[in-house]
Amino acid sequence: MGDEDWEAEINPHMSSYVPIFEKDRYSSGENGDNFNRTPTSSSEMDDGPSRRDHFMKSGFASGRNFGNRDAGESNKRDNTSTMGGFGVGKSFGNRGFSNSKFEDGDSSGFWRESSNDCEDNPTRNRGFSKRGDNDLDPDECMQRTGGLFGSRRPALSGTGNGDTSQSRSGSGSERGGYKGLNEEVITGSGKNSWKSEAEGGESNDTQGPKVTYIPPPPPEDEDSIFAHYQTGINFDKYDTILVEVSGHDAPPAILTFEEANLCQTLNNNIAKAGYTKLTPVQKYSIPIILAGRDLMACAQTGSGKTAAFLLPILAHMMHDGITASRFKELQEPECIIVAPTRELVNQIYLEARKFSFGTCVRAVVIYGGTQLGHSIRQIVQGCNILCATPGRLMDIIGKEKIGLKQIKYLVLDEADRMLDMGFGPEMKKLISCPGMPSKEQRQTLMFSATFPEEIQRLAAEFLKSNYLFVAVGQVGGACRDVQQTVLQVGQFSKREKLVEILRNIGDERTMVFVETKKKADFIATFLCQEKISTTSIHGDREQREREQALGDFRCGKCPVLVATSVAARGLDIENVQHVINFDLPSTIDEYVHRIGRTGRCGNTGRAISFFDLESDNHLAQPLVKVLTDAQQDVPAWLEEIAFSTYIPGFSGSTRGNVFASVDTRKGKSSLNTAGFSSSQAPNPVDDESWD
Numbered sequence: 001m002g003d004e005d006w007e008a009e010i011n012p013h014m015s016s017y018v019p020i021f022e023k024d025r026y027s028s029g030e031n032g033d034n035f036n037r038t039p040t041s042s043s044e045m046d047d048g049p050s051r052r053d054h055f056m057k058s059g060f061a062s063g064r065n066f067g068n069r070d071a072g073e074s075n076k077r078d079n080t081s082t083m084g085g086f087g088v089g090k091s092f093g094n095r096g097f098s099n100s101k102f103e104d105g106d107s108s109g110f111w112r113e114s115s116n117d118c119e120d121n122p123t124r125n126r127g128f129s130k131r132g133d134n135d136l137d138p139d140e141c142m143q144r145t146g147g148l149f150g151s152r153r154p155a156l157s158g159t160g161n162g163d164t165s166q167s168r169s170g171s172g173s174e175r176g177g178y179k180g181l182n183e184e185v186i187t188g189s190g191k192n193s194w195k196s197e198a199e200g201g202e203s204n205d206t207q208g209p210k211v212t213y214i215p216p217p218p219p220e221d222e223d224s225i226f227a228h229y230q231t232g233i234n235f236d237k238y239d240t241i242l243v244e245v246s247g248h249d250a251p252p253a254i255l256t257f258e259e260a261n262l263c264q265t266l267n268n269n270i271a272k273a274g275y276t277k278l279t280p281v282q283k284y285s286i287p288i289i290l291a292g293r294d295l296m297a298c299a300q301t302g303s304g305k306t307a308a309f310l311l312p313i314l315a316h317m318m319h320d321g322i323t324a325s326r327f328k329e330l331q332e333p334e335c336i337i338v339a340p341t342r343e344l345v346n347q348i349y350l351e352a353r354k355f356s357f358g359t360c361v362r363a364v365v366i367y368g369g370t371q372l373g374h375s376i377r378q379i380v381q382g383c384n385i386l387c388a389t390p391g392r393l394m395d396i397i398g399k400e401k402i403g404l405k406q407i408k409y410l411v412l413d414e415a416d417r418m419l420d421m422g423f424g425p426e427m428k429k430l431i432s433c434p435g436m437p438s439k440e441q442r443q444t445l446m447f448s449a450t451f452p453e454e455i456q457r458l459a460a461e462f463l464k465s466n467y468l469f470v471a472v473g474q475v476g477g478a479c480r481d482v483q484q485t486v487l488q489v490g491q492f493s494k495r496e497k498l499v500e501i502l503r504n505i506g507d508e509r510t511m512v513f514v515e516t517k518k519k520a521d522f523i524a525t526f527l528c529q530e531k532i533s534t535t536s537i538h539g540d541r542e543q544r545e546r547e548q549a550l551g552d553f554r555c556g557k558c559p560v561l562v563a564t565s566v567a568a569r570g571l572d573i574e575n576v577q578h579v580i581n582f583d584l585p586s587t588i589d590e591y592v593h594r595i596g597r598t599g600r601c602g603n604t605g606r607a608i609s610f611f612d613l614e615s616d617n618h619l620a621q622p623l624v625k626v627l628t629d630a631q632q633d634v635p636a637w638l639e640e641i642a643f644s645t646y647i648p649g650f651s652g653s654t655r656g657n658v659f660a661s662v663d664t665r666k667g668k669s670s671l672n673t674a675g676f677s678s679s680q681a682p683n684p685v686d687d688e689s690w691d
């Protein structure tokens with residue numbers, strides 16, 4: 001089936017929809033970036049762009065709201081005749097949509113696509129290469145080749161075009177992604193190219209289009225900085241969770257913020273953030289970090305790990321005195337925080353900005369998919385805390401905008417992810433960079449909700465030997481505030497079931513996880529056609545689109561977000577009441593992170609997972625374990641599958657190994673059969689479904 005067929009297939013369904021648009025926040029002017037416009041296109045001023053084009057470019061803005069927009073607003077959007085979205089190119093063309101009518105319940109077209117496309121094949125990708133989604137963020141994650149700690153990316157090279165996710169592995173459109181509105185990219189050394197923006201330019205003009213996106217600055221007013229959501233009814237239940245600290249001479253936990261003895265400004269900021277009581281991970285981690293110890297901390301999703309490292313770091317900085325920010329070509333931050341996805345790193349930055357409000361500590365965020373010159377401009381204005389994704393960080397270090405000599409704190413958030421074979425090579429390079437203080441000279445902090453054994457062992461290379469290990473509850477366990485349901489749903493019934501559930505849910509915010517980028521596009525389109533306001537986020541979308549999608553979801557404009565694993569970790573979005581695993585992930589760790597997007601900070605949430613007997617049996621055993629540990633009902637059929645697929649003492653099969661229940665320094669973990677964690681999978685391609 002060709003591109004035209006796909007267009008013919010989808011167009012009739014789209015024609016009746018006019019998607020919603022916000023005023024184009026990203027167009028020229030507001031962020032001072034003229035490069036994102038299409039210079040040859042007069043169409044931004046034109047009337048009457050086709051509805052389909054708008055739909056294609058809006059990121060599936062909304063089914064429900066279609067029809068509500070006035071033409072003037074939509075006319076602001078680019079009206080190129082190219083359908084950059086689902087319509088043409090490699091996105092969906094040639095993917096076998098023939099005979100597939102969305103309405104007629106015949107999903108054969110889509111599923112034929114899956115089976116014909118090795119990138120997406122849900123069956124073939126199970127286990128080892130389940131992450132064959134290609135949904136890595138090529139700018140952050142260079143793991144496709146090189147194996148464990150071997151990356152194709154030259155250390156600190158300036159050759160990698162740090163500005164362009166596209167340049168490393170093809171443009172978004174080349175890679176099959178949705179290509180959104182106003183996503184013009186400028187290549188070469190034209191007047192608008194990055195080369196003219198940041199000194200030094202780049203040597204690889206021929207490598208591909210430049211990314212020119214400049215994210216809009218976050219709001220500066222105090223109310224926005226301190227905006228927060230309420231803790232939930234189960235917040236106090238955190239106190240009952242067992243905490244284990246291992247390692248020598250751990251300082252005692254604190255019970256209140258006052259005991260931490262933080263400076264007044266920090267205390268004010270904590271109060272303004274609405275924090276009155278410490279969460280368990282904070283009670284234990286804050287004194288450990290204040291005592292200068294290295295730490296590996298594992299606590300359930302949504303339980304306040306970010307503040308657990310930010311507050312004591314800031315307290316140290318305030319206490320020791322830091323150099324106030326001032327313009328310098330080479331900045332030497334005291335703290336670097338790395339995280340695996342752009343959205344997460346941005347979120348951490350906003351937290352750092354909140355807690356450092358009114359101090360002279362300046363936090364900066366840099367991440368891929370944005371203009372490199374913009375990152376550099378942020379840094380040279382002063383930088384005490386640098387929040388970064390690994391790819392962009394290494395580029396900036398390579399460009400000698402960041403010196404590492406002053407680093408006192410190195411934080412790996414989602415540390416198991418940062419150390420696995422996807423990001424591990426970059427992290428190894430980071431700690432071997434010239435100037436980076438040795439582990440004896442710096443404080444290294446690692447946080448996650450999951451910590452597989454072998455990752456703990458890898459982590460030792462980064463940590464002082466006397467590091468402390470804090471385990472809040474079951475390491476790798478799911479948050480108990482999430483009510484988990486597993487339904488047996490075959491591939492061919494999934495869409496129908498999804499629509500049924502979403503209609504029952506109504507307008508409540510729901511994240512739908514799928515396994516591939518193309519499927520994310522497909523399901524989002526399908527839901528829009530079903531008049532369910534939906535947007536999507538995945539690694540093939542332009543950064544602008546990703547941020548727009550997240551914004552639309554956060555504010556409730558699109559209450560359904562279809563996502564790949566790129567959104568599985570760390571994201572803290574108010575009011576996400578439901579997570580639906582349309583496709584189960586390949587690993588139990590990822591399942592735990594995904595469902596942790598709901599039920600945060602003492603609030604309750606629901607997770608519904610479609611279990612496909614054809615492809616998900618390997619997850620039965622760990623799923624039963626996770627459900628049982630979280631005191632959830634376990635369906636009898638799932639127990640049966642788990643029993644029939646039970647592998648005594650299973651560890652280290654090609655699917656991964658048993659996840660840790662304890663600090664691995666205590667010896668082999670006593671539990672559990674629940675593993676199949678991601679980290680041991682040897683094939684770097686496995687990581688493609690990340691960012």
Ligand SMILES: Nc1ncnc2c1ncn2[C@@H]1O[C@H](COP(=O)(O)OP(=O)(O)OP(=O)(O)O)[C@@H](O)[C@H]1O
Pocket residue numbers: 228229231274275276277278279282299300301302303304305306307448449569570571572596600601
């Ligand atoms: N002591 C506290 N009191 C009130 N709210 C808190 C407290 N600590 C954290 N929070 C809030 O709880 C939410 C979840 O925190 P955070 O994102 O740090 O969780 P996390 O443990 O890092 O989750 P994940 O494992 O998903 O990354 C945030 O909105 C944060 O502001």
